[in-house]
Amino acid sequence: MQTLDVGVRTQFNQFLQTAPSMFKMISMVIPSTSRANFYPKLDELPGLREWLGDRVVHRMKSGGFSIENKTFEGTIGIDRDDIDDDNFGIFNIGIQQLGKNAGDFPDLLVFGLLKKGTTTKCWDGQNFFDADHETSDATGKTVSYANISTPLTGETAGPMWFLFDTTRPLQPMIFQNRRDFSITSKTALDDDNVFRAKEFLWGTDGRCNAGFGLWQLAYASTRPLNAESYGAARAAMASQRRADGVPYGIKPNLLMVPSSLEGAANGLMKSDLVAQLQSDGKTYVTTSNPWKGTATPVVCPHL
Numbered sequence: 001m002q003t004l005d006v007g008v009r010t011q012f013n014q015f016l017q018t019a020p021s022m023f024k025m026i027s028m029v030i031p032s033t034s035r036a037n038f039y040p041k042l043d044e045l046p047g048l049r050e051w052l053g054d055r056v057v058h059r060m061k062s063g064g065f066s067i068e069n070k071t072f073e074g075t076i077g078i079d080r081d082d083i084d085d086d087n088f089g090i091f092n093i094g095i096q097q098l099g100k101n102a103g104d105f106p107d108l109l110v111f112g113l114l115k116k117g118t119t120t121k122c123w124d125g126q127n128f129f130d131a132d133h134e135t136s137d138a139t140g141k142t143v144s145y146a147n148i149s150t151p152l153t154g155e156t157a158g159p160m161w162f163l164f165d166t167t168r169p170l171q172p173m174i175f176q177n178r179r180d181f182s183i184t185s186k187t188a189l190d191d192d193n194v195f196r197a198k199e200f201l202w203g204t205d206g207r208c209n210a211g212f213g214l215w216q217l218a219y220a221s222t223r224p225l226n227a228e229s230y231g232a233a234r235a236a237m238a239s240q241r242r243a244d245g246v247p248y249g250i251k252p253n254l255l256m257v258p259s260s261l262e263g264a265a266n267g268l269m270k271s272d273l274v275a276q277l278q279s280d281g282k283t284y285v286t287t288s289n290p291w292k293g294t295a296t297p298v299v300c301p302h303l
Contacts, residue, residue, distance in 0.1 A: 004083070005185050008202055011092060012099040012183045019103025022300055023110040025254060026164050027173040028213055036068040037176055039211070041123050049244070065123045067211040069178040072105065074098055075203035077193070083200060095183075095202065102181035102204050109210040110173050111302035114162070117220065118148065122212035129220040140245040149221040149233065154281075156224065160303070161261055163219040163233045163295065164254040172218035174211040181206035216240055216248065225257065225264040227274045230291055255295040258303040265297035 030037060041064040076094045113120070117128035126133055135145040151157045164172055186193050186201040193199050219237050223229035237250045257265045268274065274289035 005187065008095050009183055011095045015096045015099030016103045016181060019100045021107055023106045023175055026166055026171060027110055027175045028171040030174055030176045032069055032176050032178040036066045038064065038066045040064040067176050067209050069207045070209050071205060071207050073203055073205040074101055075201060077199045077201045080194060080198040080200060098204055106175050107302055110175055111300060113210045114173060122215055128212045128215050133215060136241040136243050136245055138245045140243055145240060147215055147219045149223050151223050157222045158224050159258045159260050160220055160222050161225050161257045163252045165217045165250045165252045166254050171213045174213050176209050178207035225261050227291060228277050230268055253295050254298060256298045256300050259299055259301055262299045269295060269297040
């Protein structure tokens, strides 16, 4: 059994570590040492200014939010008779899949929450993707800001696609990790599961959770993905300003789409030519593509 356990751990860890992950593209990875992490509220993205008079303090305010860690598990069992008869084929595949499932799990958490961003509140009390966030205009006046767009008149809603600025230490999403996934065995002959049910068990568990980061760095749309909707999303993100009227300088660099929009995303980001809607609002003309290379297209199978 010791030799079998070593093999199980090797296969589990191999697939745990090699599972491709995408959550780090848009997430801050925050270690956790307690039941929950508290995140103070940050009213805006701070910047530098000329030092005139006293310092202007961007306080990390109370009234923020916390992310409580949750425990997740996966367990498989195999009949003792199959172990005695060296029937390991399907069992090995099951262990490999368990490792891959654990490796994929942060993606499922982060992108599962992202898809709920239109109906789930974040730290400013609004839904993460909302038509009524607050930003400032050039004079420093507070104005409403939408980081989501829906079809215009004459357009049909399509799959939701996302635009992110991931060039900063602060990120749109948070992945909080309390305890890494590992595998545990219950294979001793006097273990209750073996004694009562002649079943050997292997299980993995970990503690973690996901949360929303900065909505300023994310934009969602159900408009058809084309030059007009993409350009409008970039312009909206770039329009955000600090309380003193200075632009944040947001420049989206990641276009993330579901599999159904892979062709549209690649065409928009990689083609030399693109169909542009003319001023009459009806006619499209093929012109040079002003958006080529402005963001990296990424197809996320979890969207």
